Amino acid sequence: MPPTERGKEWLASLLDLLGLETSIAATIESAEVDPDRGDSSCRLTVDHNNLSEAQVETFIGRGGVNIDAIQYLANVSLNASLAETEQSSYVIDINGYRQEREQRLQQIAIAAAEKVRSTSQPEQIDDLSAAERKVLHNLLKEYPDLKTESRGREPHRHLIVSLQTAAEVEEIE
Template sequence: MDEQVQRGKQWLEILLKLMNIPADVQLGRVEENDKQGVSCWLTIDEANLDQGQINALVGKKGDTIDAVQYLANSLLNIGLGDTAPCFFTVELNGYRIRRQAELVAIAQSAAARVRDTGTPEEIKYLSSVERRQIHSILESSDDLTTESQGNEPERRLIVKLR
């Protein structure tokens, strides 16, 4: 697994270099799960970046950093055979941590409205990764269930009573 994690770090460093972005990559939280593989955070060091470069790397509503993360996870897990995959989270300037807090608040708010009204709640404008995160946030709720409906780019998450 260490080899896969290092490969992810090197891949992101090369990508940043090709983009003319003068940044190092730090390995962050690495969590191993025997069944599902390894989860690893790759944090882009913003020390040598100006705000314009940071904004460009994050993108509008996180689109660019999501695309970089998608590429990392797609390309670096191709052809692993029996080897468990390594799931990468690309972080820059605290974006993922802030967005996770926002997603928790969105999930809790939707859950409260569903419990109060009994009416399913639709959450729009989430990436596939963010929908999966909200599914995970609410999966331990005994009284609620979540499902994705529709097709991209209008795919949405529905929170409803079981």
């Protein structure tokens, strides 16, 4: 079964258990999760039109905690019995939440890059999910003079943005 169908079936079952009656659209998007690996991801978009505002807000959760948990469960459940070469990455979205969050992450990346460059001091970014940290790592790869690293242990893991040393810059070139 194609990943789009597997994902739709899994999410429809979860929504049914939650008592939410709505439809799901599934699309394949190239290199969204990890451009370096060339992975494609399956975006599962929940139709919010048949849901109340409260249901949508609950599905997303404060700071996206619920939708992130659902996305994590989808990825673990749908890939558990598959060989690594057959696995897919799943992105769960509702009401444009992921696009809005991605735009906010781009703003965070730009602000962190500007601050590190202007102060020459590392910048710590807190309150990110693992997926969001990965997005920021990828966004900040566009800045050859900067480096990123995740530090700490969940749930207090954070991202550090700092200047590359001269030796590190030479290695890249």
